[in-house]
Amino acid sequence: xxxxxAHEHLSxxxxxxxxxxxNRAAAERGDAPLLPSERLWGFWEFTYANSALAIATWxxxxxxxxxxxxxxxxxxxxxxxxxxxxxxxxxxxxxxxSGRYGVEQFxxxxxxxxYNGSRVVYVLAVVILTMxxxxxxxxxFGRSIDGLMALSAGEAANPTGAKMIIAAIGAILxxxxxVAKGPTSIKFFNMVVSPALVLLMVAMLYLILxxxxxxxxxxxxxxxxxxEDKTLNFIVAVEVNLAAGFSWWPYIGNLARLTKNExxxxxxxxxxxxxxxxxGEIVGLLAAVALGESDPTIWMTKIAGPMxxxxxxxxxxxxxxxxxxxxxxxxxxxxxQVGTASVRAISWGAILFLFCLIPFGLVVFYPQMYDGFxxxxxxxxxxxxxxxxxxxxxxxxxxxxxxxxxxxxxPQENGPYRFWAGFNPIGLFALAVGFxxxxxxxxxxxxxxxPAFKYLTASVPSCLAAGAVHYVLTRLFARGxxxxxxx
Amino acid sequence: xxxxxxxxxxxxxxxxxxxxDVEAGDRFEGTMSTLDYCGMxxxxxxxxxxxxxxxx
Numbered sequence: 001x002x003x004x005x006a007h008e009h010l011s012x013x014x015x016x017x018x019x020x021x022x023n024r025a026a027a028e029r030g031d032a033p034l035l036p037s038e039r040l041w042g043f044w045e046f047t048y049a050n051s052a053l054a055i056a057t058w059x060x061x062x063x064x065x066x067x068x069x070x071x072x073x074x075x076x077x078x079x080x081x082x083x084x085x086x087x088x089x090x091x092x093x094x095x096x097x098s099g100r101y102g103v104e105q106f107x108x109x110x111x112x113x114x115y116n117g118s119r120v121v122y123v124l125a126v127v128i129l130t131m132x133x134x135x136x137x138x139x140x141f142g143r144s145i146d147g148l149m150a151l152s153a154g155e156a157a158n159p160t161g162a163k164m165i166i167a168a169i170g171a172i173l174x175x176x177x178x179v180a181k182g183p184t185s186i187k188f189f190n191m192v193v194s195p196a197l198v199l200l201m202v203a204m205l206y207l208i209l210x211x212x213x214x215x216x217x218x219x220x221x222x223x224x225x226x227x228e229d230k231t232l233n234f235i236v237a238v239e240v241n242l243a244a245g246f247s248w249w250p251y252i253g254n255l256a257r258l259t260k261n262e263x264x265x266x267x268x269x270x271x272x273x274x275x276x277x278x279x280g281e282i283v284g285l286l287a288a289v290a291l292g293e294s295d296p297t298i299w300m301t302k303i304a305g306p307m308x309x310x311x312x313x314x315x316x317x318x319x320x321x322x323x324x325x326x327x328x329x330x331x332x333x334x335x336x337q338v339g340t341a342s343v344r345a346i347s348w349g350a351i352l353f354l355f356c357l358i359p360f361g362l363v364v365f366y367p368q369m370y371d372g373f374x375x376x377x378x379x380x381x382x383x384x385x386x387x388x389x390x391x392x393x394x395x396x397x398x399x400x401x402x403x404x405x406x407x408x409x410x411p412q413e414n415g416p417y418r419f420w421a422g423f424n425p426i427g428l429f430a431l432a433v434g435f436x437x438x439x440x441x442x443x444x445x446x447x448x449x450x451p452a453f454k455y456l457t458a459s460v461p462s463c464l465a466a467g468a469v470h471y472v473l474t475r476l477f478a479r480g481x482x483x484x485x486x487x
Numbered sequence: 488x489x490x491x492x493x494x495x496x497x498x499x500x501x502x503x504x505x506x507x508d509v510e511a512g513d514r515f516e517g518t519m520s521t522l523d524y525c526g527m528x529x530x531x532x533x534x535x536x537x538x539x540x541x542x543x
Contacts, residue, residue: 023498032502036509036516077542084534088527100515101506234543261517270530402510406503410496 030104030337033405034257039102041259043268049255050272052194055201056323057140057296057316058133059277062244063284064294065374069225069237073218075285078237083278084270086245089463090384091269093391094253097403099265105253106338107408111484112394112470113431115412116422121431122338125383126250130331131355132369132376134172135362137320139370142168142363143297144317151306151313159295160367168363171317172356175324179332180349193322200315201283207303208286220289226447235454239442240374242459243381244281248273249388251330295371328352378444385459386434389467390427398474398486407485416485424484426473434466 027034041049066075097108109118142164143157150157158164208217225233252273256265284296291299297316301309332352336344343351362369369376395401407416419425442449442458452461478484509515 019494023495026495027502032499033506035502035505074542077538080538081535084531088531096519100518231543262515262519263517263523266519266523266527270527404503405506406500409499409503 027102030107030254030334032409033104034102036102036260039258039260041264043264046255046259046264047268047272050252050268051276053251053255053326054273054276055194055197055280057137057197057319058323059280060284060287060296060316061136061140061373062240062277062377063281063286064288064296064299065240065377066237066281067285067288068223068294068374069233069240070222070230071218071220072286072289074230074234075222075237075289076282078234079241079278079281079285082238082241082243083245083274083281086242086381086385086459087248087269087274087277089388089392090246090249091252091256091266091273093388093395094249095256095265095269096262096401097395098253098257099259099262100401101403101405102257103403103405103408104257104337105250106334108253108403110408110412110417111399111403112390112424113427114419114422114424115415115417117419117424117428119338119340120423120428121387122334125380125387126331126334127355129247129250129380130327131358132362132380133327134175134324134356134359135168135366136370136373136376137324138168138171138175138359138363139164139367140297141171141317141320141324142166143295143370144313144320147297147301148310148313148317151301151310157298157301159297159370165363165367169360171321171324172359172363175321175328176349176352176356178321178325179329180352193319196315197280197319200312201280204283204287204300204303204312208283208290212290217286217290223289223292223294229454231454232449235457236447239381239453239457239459240378241281242385242457243374243378244277245274246381246384246388246459247377249384250334251327254330254334328355331355375444378442381459382435382438382444382462383431385438385463386431386466389434389463389465390430390470393467393471394427394474397471400487402487404485416482419483424478426478426483427470429473430466430470433469434462437465438462 023032024038026032027038063075063079066078069075070078094105097103098105101108106118106122109121112118113121143159145167146159146161146164147157149163222233226236227233248269252269256269259265259268287296287299287303288294291302293299293302297313300312300316303309304312332348332355335351335355346354395403404416412418412422417424438458438461440450441456441461442453449458474484474486479486
């Protein structure tokens with residue numbers, strides 16, 4: 001009898017443990033808020049994770065682009081100024097609420113844009129950004145392979161030729177294969193690539209400094225300044241870096257929800273994202289200006305000679321694959337989270353492949369995107385800076401840092417975040433205003449700007465305008481209509 | 488399936504209640520204080536102004 005009771009007790013305990021594990025896994029996926037006891041990352045763990053994300057080959061690309069506009073001295077200043085402002089505003093808008101409540105970023109966004117509006121924002125901010133980056137990184141992979149083959153054969157590289165396109169398509173297919181196999185394979189790549197990229201950066205910096213003194217480097221001119229006005233060139237460089245800082249908006253909130261508390265969710269971004277990205281960009285900038293070439297796949301072969309160049313290019317190709325796998329995996333997990341039932345019904349492998357079709361198209365039909373990739377980056381800031389402004393206005397000034405977990409995760413159709421048919425017209429209008437302000441102040445496509453751009457940049461007014469419009473219209477119209485459970 | 492849904496809704500309610508209790512008792516740990524926000528502002532201003540004067 002006693003054995004029977006003990007057996008039953010054990011069986012109940014086992015079922016409870018299994019259910020707790022299932023619930024926790026669901027919370028980790030974002031279906032529920034993570035409880036403080038379930039969050040594992042302290043300050044240093046989050047700093048390491050952030051640094052691993054920030055130290056990627058795109059840092060070399062952004063640094064090289066800065067070198068087109070300004071010389072190293074102004075470039076370093078632009079990198080620091082743009083990144084610190086972008087990262088701080090983005091972290092305020094996303095990581096503080098994720099760190100306090102353990103809530104998934106796009107679930108929390110229901111309080112700002114409505115449950116359908118948050119889906120629209122996801123497509124605009126994450127899907128488009130990720131597709132663009134996948135194409136750019138695949139082309140960088142293709143150029144690395146093309147450069148590598150040219151170096152081995154002693155021929156000149158052809159960065160827009162057929163070899164590059166074939167290698168880039170191969171990179172996307174390989175990334176699809178890796179991600180389709182699941183997150184374990186991605187974790188393995190991350191553990192190897194991030195520390196190795198730090199070593200590569202240090203080695204590159206050593207090689208540059210062994211050929212030039214710091215004084216010589218700082219006095220070098222820009223590669224291709226578009227304007228005669230030096231201040232305007234400098235502000236464009238700051239804007240590129242603001243865009244780089246704001247481009248973390250889709251990603252860092254969901255990392256921060258794994259941290260133990262609000263403070264731990266915020267400060268590591270300064271050390272990890274800002275510090276690591278700035279370091280990588282500065283290396284890319286110095287190398288580009290010293291060697292007269294903004295493309296890392298070309299300056300790496302010049303700086304290191306054929307043998308080391310081949311190793312460096314192989315590594316860059318490998319590192320690109322890791323970054324591609326990371327962003328593809330994160331985006332598809334999120335897409336299934338915010339997607340409708342029909343999106344969730346598509347198999348993991350099929351949805352990954354469908355997602356890769358546009359990057360395929362960009363690689364084949366628009367390979368010029370790589371050389372002007374900063375234009376794409378700056379376009380994304382027109383959206384991300386406005387999203388940061390709305391996030392800060394909503395969470396800090398309208399809600400007093402309070403979110404209702406019950407309403408955010410419960411049935412949405414009749415909940416307080418229904419707004420108007422699941423869309424918050426105020427939030428979406430504020431987003432449109434921020435976007436329009438950005439493009440009016442500075443057109444990323446033509447680089448044409450208003451005189452105010454030289455004093456304000458474009459991301460900062462866009463962020464302020466979107467935040468102000470969201471705040472004022474919400475105060476005026478939302479409470480009376482019972483929208484959004486504003487206090 | 489329905490049982491699973493009910494169980495999941497109960498789990499969501501449990502998690503929400505934990506946060507409601509923490510909030511009601513003002514027991515959030517490691518919240519950003521005025522000092523944190525001042526430190527963040529000063530750091531940003533020092534970096535922006537310092538590098539502007541040095542590099543621009």
